[in-house]
Amino acid sequence: MCVSVGLFCTSLNTNLSLLDSTGAMYVTLHTHVSADKEELFQNVLTQVAEQFSRAFKINELKTEVTNRLTMLEKRVELEGMKVVEIEKCRNDIKKLREEMVSRNNSNFLEDNKKLTPRRDVPSYPKYILSQQTIDALKKPAFDVWLWEDNEMLSCLEHMYHDLGLRWLVSCVSMTNYRNNPFHNFRHCFCVTQMMYSMIWLCSLQEKFTQVDILILMTAAVCHDLDHPGFNNTYQINARTELAVRYNDISPLENHHCAVAFQIFSQPDCNIFSNFDPEAFKQIRQGTITLILATDMARHGEILDSFKQKVDNFDYTDEEHITCLKMVLIKCCDISNEVRPMEVAEPWVDCLLEEYFMQVRVYS
């Protein structure tokens, strides 16, 4: 009910009228100013004040409820859009896959059937890998989901040793990768295992020096170290500590490199200690160049440079070799989609989960 109050005072009398919304008078007080009457008058005034304050509170509550409803509606709408986007991504991937199968003229795809190597029984202090696993590791079809963190670590160690490289388990471990949905230790393992497969499939040891092989493998292991799960665009827009430190220039990739060489600078983690300072300089520069090349913002630039060289590729030209190494790590970084469908598929959800986690924080 809408209440209006009329107060008419003369020197001796007070008239108080309460009117409802239609203007009908439903309380009229005509009082002489005396102690009793004044008390009654005060009481009525207090009640009227309470009525007013209640009416205002109801209005405030109404506004709050309306605002909350609008917010909820927006969230429902956003969730709906997410589902549509996920479905669209899935369809795109399905189409791509069908297109690849229809062009089934590559040995690579024939070799791309899922392998199911036996899970090796761990034996302390490190796992002994079965011959089946050792062979499977050399192929892009390797099922990366079968393994626990410490088992992947043993596989990494095997790959390094198999290529004649020095590896210390303590240097780059799963603890240097955060538990992100996508950019985690398993992603590091995937990229490194794909690099190892490429080295074998393309007989790269015949074309590259041992230092180049070391650079390729080490850059793969370190390329996403301490990834926070938020991409460069987020870092730059949110003006994070990383973006400020690296002046908006590949903040994440610069951070991965810095973390890598902080680890290697510890005496018990220095896998390069048997190299002379000149060779170390070359390894450091080579590793940094490759990790920085994984910034997708530089994709066009790197690809253009490679296209210019590919027709007259010269393995004796340092610039050509560096460009090829950059393309190799880029391929390995986004290689999930060339793995068998059962291996590749879960990564799509991981990537989307990390993406939407970022969208939620940013919006």
Ligand SMILES: [Zn+2]
């Ligand atoms: Zn990566």
